[in-house]
Amino acid sequence: MNLLCRIPPRRYWFAVCLGWVLCCCGWGAAGAQPGEPVPGESLPGPPGGLEGVDHPGDNGTAIDLRWSLSIDDRAEFKPRRVKGYRLERRALPSVAGGSEADSSTDETQVFELPYGVGQFVDRQCVPGRSYQYRLWAVGPGGESAVVETAGPVTPRRQWFDGTRTGFALLLLAICGAVIWFTERAKRGKSLHVREIAALRAMREAVGRATEMGRPCLFIPGIEDMNEIATVAGVAILSHVAETAADYQAEIVVPTTRSLVMTAAQEAVWGAYLKADRADDYRPDRIYYVSDEQFAYVAHVTGYMVREKPAACFYTGVFYAESLIFAETGNSVGAIQIAGTSEATQLPFFVAGCDYTLMGEELFAASAYLTREPQQLGSLKGQDAGKVLAVVLLLAGCLLATAVEVWPGWDPPVNALRWLTGRLLGGG
Amino acid sequence: MLRNTIPWLIAACAGSVIIAAYFVPSAQGWQDTIGQWFEVLASFAFVLGGVNLAMQNLQKISAREPGWGYAAVTLMSFLVTLGVGLFKVGVPADSSGSRWGGSYQAEGSAFWWLYEYAYNPTISTIFALLAFYVASAAFRAFRWKNTEATLLLATAFIVLLGRTYAGAVLTSAIPEEYSAFTFPGLTTLIMGVVNTAGQRAIMIGIALGVAATSLKVLLGINRSYLGSGDG
Numbered sequence: 043m044n045l046l047c048r049i050p051p052r053r054y055w056f057a058v059c060l061g062w063v064l065c066c067c068g069w070g071a072a073g074a075q076p077g078e079p080v081p082g083e084s085l086p087g088p089p090g091g092l093e094g095v096d097h098p099g100d101n102g103t104a105i106d107l108r109w110s111l112s113i114d115d116r117a118e119f120k121p122r123r124v125k126g127y128r129l130e131r132r133a134l135p136s137v138a139g140g141s142e143a144d145s146s147t148d149e150t151q152v153f154e155l156p157y158g159v160g161q162f163v164d165r166q167c168v169p170g171r172s173y174q175y176r177l178w179a180v181g182p183g184g185e186s187a188v189v190e191t192a193g194p195v196t197p198r199r200q201w202f203d204g205t206r207t208g209f210a211l212l213l214l215a216i217c218g219a220v221i222w223f224t225e226r227a228k229r230g231k232s233l234h235v236r237e238i239a240a241l242r243a244m245r246e247a248v249g250r251a252t253e254m255g256r257p258c259l260f261i262p263g264i265e266d267m268n269e270i271a272t273v274a275g276v277a278i279l280s281h282v283a284e285t286a287a288d289y290q291a292e293i294v295v296p297t298t299r300s301l302v303m304t305a306a307q308e309a310v311w312g313a314y315l316k317a318d319r320a321d322d323y324r325p326d327r328i329y330y331v332s333d334e335q336f337a338y339v340a341h342v343t344g345y346m347v348r349e350k351p352a353a354c355f356y357t358g359v360f361y362a363e364s365l366i367f368a369e370t371g372n373s374v375g376a377i378q379i380a381g382t383s384e385a386t387q388l389p390f391f392v393a394g395c396d397y398t399l400m401g402e403e404l405f406a407a408s409a410y411l412t413r414e415p416q417q418l419g420s421l422k423g424q425d426a427g428k429v430l431a432v433v434l435l436l437a438g439c440l441l442a443t444a445v446e447v448w449p450g451w452d453p454p455v456n457a458l459r460w461l462t463g464r465l466l467g468g469g
Numbered sequence: 470m471l472r473n474t475i476p477w478l479i480a481a482c483a484g485s486v487i488i489a490a491y492f493v494p495s496a497q498g499w500q501d502t503i504g505q506w507f508e509v510l511a512s513f514a515f516v517l518g519g520v521n522l523a524m525q526n527l528q529k530i531s532a533r534e535p536g537w538g539y540a541a542v543t544l545m546s547f548l549v550t551l552g553v554g555l556f557k558v559g560v561p562a563d564s565s566g567s568r569w570g571g572s573y574q575a576e577g578s579a580f581w582w583l584y585e586y587a588y589n590p591t592i593s594t595i596f597a598l599l600a601f602y603v604a605s606a607a608f609r610a611f612r613w614k615n616t617e618a619t620l621l622l623a624t625a626f627i628v629l630l631g632r633t634y635a636g637a638v639l640t641s642a643i644p645e646e647y648s649a650f651t652f653p654g655l656t657t658l659i660m661g662v663v664n665t666a667g668q669r670a671i672m673i674g675i676a677l678g679v680a681a682t683s684l685k686v687l688l689g690i691n692r693s694y695l696g697s698g699d700g
Contacts, residue, residue: 101494199495206492213680220681224690268507270679273686276694300518301511305694308472312693329525330518336592348536362599369602372609383679385671393610401671405678408691416690420681427677 086124086181087113088188089160094175094195099204102169102197107162112179112186115157124179127155131164134172134194167197208465215430220423227419235418240379240397241410244278244355247377248285251352257292258282259351260306261342261367263358263382264298264335267305270405271383275358276302277408278381280309282355287317295328296345298338303330339363343370356380356395357404360387368394381407437461477689484687522547553579624659631656 090110097104107129114123131151155162167173172194179186227233251258260282262275279295286293293310297303307328314323331341343366346354354371356364357380364380364387371378372394380391381399391398399407402424409417438461444454483503490500522543529540552558558579563570573580611622630636636652648654685691 099494101497201493201495203492203494210492216677216680217684220684221688266511270682270686273694274678274682277691280693299511300514300521303518303521304514309694312695326525326528330521332522333515333518334588334592336595340591340595362596365602365606366595366598369606383675385668385675388671390606393606400674402674402678405675405682408682408693412693417685420685420690424677424681427680428674431673431677 085183086115086179086186088186089115089127089177089179090189092175092177092189092191094173094191096195096197097163097165099200099202099206100197102199103167104163104165105167105173105195105197107164107175107191109160109177109189111158111160114181115179117158121182122157123181124157125182126157126180127159128178128180128185129153129155129162130176132174132176133168134174169197169199172196208467212430212465216423216427219426220420223422223426224416224419227415227422230415233415233418233422235406235410235421238399238403238406238410240381240399240403241407243377243379243397244282244411245285247353247355247379248282248289248291250377251286252289252291254352256350256352257294258286258353258355259342259346259371259376260293260295260355261358262295262297262302262306263356263360264338264363265359266299267301269359269383272302272358274383274405274408275381276305276309278355278357278404278411279306280313281408281411283310283313284317287314287319287322290319290322292324293327294345294349294351296331296338296342297329298331298333298335300330303328335361335363339366342367346370346374346376350374351376354378356382356391357399357407358382360384360391365390365394371395434461434466473692473695476695477692481687481689484683519547519551550580550583553583627652627655628659631659 089112092107092109094105094107096102097106109127112124116123129152131153133149133151151166153162153164164173164175173196174194175191177189223233248258260279262279263269263272265272267273267276283293285291295303295306295310297306307325310328311320311323311325314320331338345351346367347370351371351374354367354376356367356378360367360382361384364382364384368378368380368391378395379397379399380395381404382388382391383401383404385401388398388400406421406424409421438458441454441458441461444451445458448454483506486496486499486503490496490498526540526544526547528534530537530544534540554573557568557571557573559582560568560571560573560575560578560580562568571578574584575581607625611618611625613619613622630639631652631654636656640651640653643651649658682691686694
């Protein structure tokens with residue numbers, strides 16, 4: 043039996059009429075445009091205390107705005123009496139001359155914000171220009187009474203980004219330690235540096251190439267000179283080239299970037315001069331191939347297979363080509379030494395090469411090879427940075443554990459927030 | 470002085486400005502300016518690279534060195550690509566009816582054709598070689614020769630199985646509350662805890678190394694990359 047059959051005829055007509063009336067009301071409400079007052083709906087209460095201040099630690103393009111929510115902006119009101127907020131920004135004509143503020147005309151901009159939000163950062167300001175803000179709560183019945191900022195707000199450029207204070211302190215601590223240990227080393231304080239097998243093996247590798255009468259192949263990565271790992275790679279090249287010059291071995295350096303080629307030519311030329319073998323220097327052995335990753339790979343692997351270098355050095359930035367180089371070098375029987383700043387490529391070098399410089403060892407190579415006191419001092423500075431990192435890690439672990447064990451105790455929560463948000467979060 | 474000190478001074482000034490711009494909001498524009506200078510310099514270096522490439526290959530051809538034919542192919546490919554790009558060969562006409570207004574990379578142009586049908590398949594072929602190299606490297610690295618290699622082999626075995634359906638099926642009999650002991654569970658543990666801890670330790674070391682090396686470059690302690698020959 044269907045539903046209509048259950049309803050008595052009088053009640054049936056009453057239900058139809060009630061449905062018609064409800065549909066008409068719903069249509070009318072749906073037909074109203076957003077923001078327009080809906081008949082029968084009261085206006086929402088206005089938000090309160092609109093305050094605008096210059097955003098701290100920026101280049102003068104942002105203003106922070108705060109207000110207290112409308113009295114009708116509550117989650118328990120269903121349907122919601124406040125649909126959102128409308129914030130209007132009016133740029134005031136500039137009175138100060140000679141700045142970028144003069145170039146703008148008087149303009150108004152409106153931001154539509156969701157309900158339940160009592161703050162907003164306006165990041166589209168012109169430094170030095172004054173702005174006046176007005177705010178309304180918007181409900182189904184229309185807009186509330188307007189509230190305004192007490193006066194115009196002017197964003198200013200700051201001299202220091204306060205959100206990066208923690209990072210600046212860490213940087214100062216690490217750089218200070220490097221400089222302090224370097225100065226100590228200059229004054230003759232002896233410094234011990236542990237053995238790095240890969241760097242010790244470099245001389246042996248060049249010696250092997252000399253004995254076999256085959257060239258040494260040096261790849262300074264595939265990135266440009268703006269990468270510090272490439273700079274570290276070229277610094278290692280100068281020491282390998284000096285050994286090669288000393289042993290009268292041939293060194294070949296194909297590059298992916300023209301600037302790296304120029305830097306590598308200068309480094310090798312300097313090394314040959316230092317070894318007093320300037321006549322043996324061949325600039326055509328340090329050449330540009332291609333900026334394209336796999337075009338370069340094709341050339342280098344082709345060279346390896348044809349010329350069979352006895353020693354291959356890979357130092358710098360590497361991506362997918364790391365394993366292709368390492369495996370091709372392995373297949374031609376070369377002794378291979380690699381080092382990269384790309385942590386994801388280290389496993390491939392470890393699998394394919396005889397020696398691998400892990401992580402910071404690449405950056406320590408120049409100091410290790412020259413044994414210059416100044417450079418060795420910088421290594422000690424790096425170690426001080428590691429001690430600082432360990433202390434911060436331990437502090438973070440202890441605080442995070444304390445937060446879990448004593449959830450209601452505020453000090454560890456605040457300390458952890460300061461550590462992760464202020465000290466480490468600014469970088 | 471010209472070969473060593475002036476380049477170091479330029480590097481030190483540019484580096485100092487970039488560091489300062491990171492902390493001083495009003496100097497943030499300077500960082501962009503230095504970036505633009507680098508782009509300009511790199512553009513000039515492109516010409517330098519092109520000249521070097523041409524000279525190297527011409528030298529090989531003229532001296533009839535072994536494999537000079539490859540040098541000829543390289544030089545011809547270089548010149549053809551340069552030519553069709555510069556002269557916009559086959560570029561469809563733009564709205565004004567001129568082909569000079571269209572992009573040299575536009576679909577249907579000779580440059581586009583070379584890229585799509587000559588360059589792209591070639592680099593894809595070279596990239597595909599990685600599959601074989603991964604297999605040969607894994608075969609060598611995972612041999613059962615000492616304790617460390619055995620540990621590596623066992624870990625790799627678990628992770629490989631945990632990343633496949635076979636791993637889930639093989640350990641499907643383990644109850645839900647012991648899911649950490651299934652192959653996928655062990656894989657998550659190894660990758661999320663052990664591997665991440667190791668990776669982060671290496672990355673902290675790299676970050677400190679980058680900071681120290683940058684400082685050495687800024688202070689001129691290490692100038693071997695400039696070819697000074699004094700370390």
